Amino acid sequence: MIDLTLYDPFEKMQFSDKNCFLCGTIITPDHRTPVFAEWLQQKYGLKNKELLLLDKSVTTFDQLTIPCCDRCHTHYLLPLEAKVEEAAAKGIEGMRALEAQELFQWIGKMYYGTLVTELIKETSPLIMPQYAVSEDPLMLGKFRAFFQVLQSLRVPMVFSDFLPCSLFLLEIDPAEDELPFEYQDELTTMSFSIKIGTVAVVCTLLDNGIIRSAMGRLYQLTQGKALHPIQLAEFKARVFYAAYIFNVVPEYFVRPVKPEDDHLVLDTLIDDITNEIFNPWEMLAYAHMLEEMLKPWNIREQEILKNPRQPLSFLLDEENNFKEMKHYQKP
Template sequence: MDFRLYDPFVNMTFSSHACFLCGTIVSDDERIPVFSGWLQKRYDLGQKKLQLLDQSTLTFTEMQIPCCPVCAEKVAELDQKVEAASKTGLPGLQALEEKTLFLWLARMFYGILVTELKTEQNPLIKPEYSVGENPKMLHKFQSFFQLMQAIRVPIEFDDFTPCSIFMVELQQGEQKTEFNYRDDLTTMMFSLQLDNVLIIANLLDNGFLKKAMTPVWREVEGKVLHPIQAAEFSARVYYAAYIFNLTPDYFVRRQKPEDTHLIYDTLVDDITATIFNPWEHSVYATALEKFWLPWQISRNQILQNPESPLSFLLDAEGRFRELQEWEVPVI
């Protein structure tokens, strides 16, 4: 069995003719969609547009990455597992092995990331925010790619989970079948709404976010959220990722001749560092305002009480709020 690992970040080789997972040279037509084909078909995404950091746009159909036939088969297996699970909604997705869901989300996140990195390498384009010029960020991306090699190589994560994944059920309205996604490349955050299921993930935190969010998650898990509550919960997770202060490193354990898989161990880059920077209500309110844009709730309204930002998710005692109706503070 081939246990060789690939790392395009060593020489920043993001060629349109190199398989994104293994580096094998491929032809122009050996490509796969960044967003799973079944997602595009189910939600009619094909011609809908995505905006990149340089303000250029691509349709979902146009956003593709090079992939050799062997790796394409591995990706297809992932897609089939998640598609089958998604047909029964939240229970089906919850029944998936977390590693399977992580790798499925990671492939889409990486497809977006590599598209941005290739755009930055175009000498005629200079994006406002470059994701490829920060050594610390490149280290994070490299660590993340090491984990993603588990799509093509049999790899086990020893005594750690590489990510934090939250899944919540949304109240069903009268709207049509719905798909939404959000990402933040610098914090490794990626979220998807598949009808009435919201998946929120940090893809490189070794589970620290989920542990830190335990008090809130304990109240939210198993509840059906109003969309405004789901937006608030998303803001809390995204902001927690923003103040997360560590980057895990991953190491391949020494192999034995009879091994049938690789084993990854992990360390954080600085064990003396603070895991999370301080939570600042004023900064969190700025993030929450963006998530609450559909309801036109301003930062000033959120911070009417600076020591206790507005919440439709939890009451004053920190308990889940059964939301039937609400009132936005008038400034």
């Protein structure tokens, strides 16, 4: 008998080391699973690398673990990580061969694992964060909706004509790439990027593919191209900024379950009547985002906005065609 019951930790704010993050089962503090899989840590030497959390405490990749029961760890997380590890070993084609829902689950687990860590730590923070996640009803509503669809990790689930995210797969030219592993996330805008070897996965969660549609032409131009790392940085800036101005929160509805059903079917609704899907694009705000992504190259806002009508771009030329780039030379 397949259990199709969804777990909702947000109802009672049930975030502690005593409950499995995925199913809510009561566990001991020893039951943990890494947010970033063991294979990632070993392949890219991440174990002792530091991470700064919202409350200003510092952890490392190997210390960043979340409460997880043996069943969820063994039956759901390990098989998914094994699939992604095998796909990643084959490069961009291997990652493209993964089902989109599997990529969503893989990214979602890392994103949500970081979020759960923040929610647990907010009960006794080192330094109270400026904006406590647990005190923002709008953000909690978004996270609750996201966790509903993330449970496709555990509960067989079909999304009806949508995917709860925008996924971008990009190939990176290794010639001037000094970072075999790189990751960034933004909790409030639900943006995430991870680079493993010559493959980058950029994702915006909980947008039902709208940002991918909005960036369709640019994404199409990158396909079949090996991007210079600075071009990847610009692509991430565009995606992360699109998530920043994204202005709606999808709702998800589970169709009534019949006794013979072996999976849930989810429908979605976005209120685009009372809310604009995107807030206005502000060039200065985008320049701030791009400047942040271009820090390794020390490119500042004034250089980005030298021509305010056409900000600095490494991806597109003046005619908005793809700009081939093998080497970066600072002017």
